[in-house]
Amino acid sequence: MFEFQVQATDGAARAGVLSLPHGEVRTPVFMPVGTQATVKTLTPEEVEGLGAQIILGNTYHLYLRPGHDVVRTMGGLHAFQGWSRPILTDSGGFQVFSLSDISTIGEDGVEFQSHIDGSRHLFTPERVMEIERALGADIIMAFDQCPPGQSSREKATEAYERTLRWLARCRVAFDRIAAEDGDGPLQTLFPIVQGGIHPELRVASARGTLASGDWHGIAIGGLSVGEPKPLMHEMLDTLRPELPDRLPRYLMGVGYPDDLLEAIGRGVDMFDCVAPTRNGRNGAVWITAEGQVNIKQRRFLTDAGPLDPECGCYTCTRYTRAYLRHLFVAGEGLSMRLLSIHNLHFLVNLANQARDHIIAGDYAGWSRAWLDRFAAGKAAAVAARG
């Protein structure tokens, strides 16, 4: 269990299989985000239908509502939300800083006020391990301190060093809780590498993380938080020689289609991002030949074509652009569902296509052509609007 087998490599890109208690995950993989124990507006059958192999749950949100004890009483996240495939839960480290009203960080943990009712809470590494145990995901993330994008060397050093100290506490708590709860779910703990946009801090964070335990996977946090894209690529290039081949690499909170392909080419295996569903609810959709466009544009008024002629998703095989535009402009709930299905399928399928091309040995050429076309389409769409 939790073994990761690399089946093919092409340059730095890898195609692998990760064995988890609720099933195997073929990588590279895009993981839809189900913040509140639901991938927004979709049923589990629809999420399975668009090809998702594994989804995320958010510890911060589920702790506040309905409460992790409620989820445990209901049999854990899988039973609670009717999803039988693997789940990964984040640690809430990102949300306590970005969502809660007031957070005070100390060596013990982070004190924060709920964004729902203002109540006060404390997340410590030990507490987060208890919560993630109760939620019962296959993969649980260590509690980390994610500094703001482009933090100074001083701030980024403080954050990665604290993250390492917290990781040691997470490990002890994880092992203790798992031993006490012998019949509970099989889980593995993924550590998170921090270090901001400073290459030497990234290396120090990775080395400290790898020296602190025997892991089944490793995550890269604190990227795609506002820094320029070339810096994200540089950090991935810096980290690659530090990370052992046998561990799946998870780039947290990434990404957009172009980010996905760039990172896969730099050896990343796992991704998640709220963009497909959030953009879908806002009417922004990805079209292979056009980049990202908004469905409410007037040019779609009587467009009888599918949203993306190259997409095989439920939305693209059943509905016209004109109808999707109408639903969105009229504020119909179905529009959010159909656009989310398309956007999620787009990314899930893009990761699958990347996998096929890695196995075929032509990833570099294929991804470069795909990225060039996507960028040109995006530029043309902007020019047409302007």
Ligand SMILES: [Zn+2]
């Ligand atoms: Zn589609």
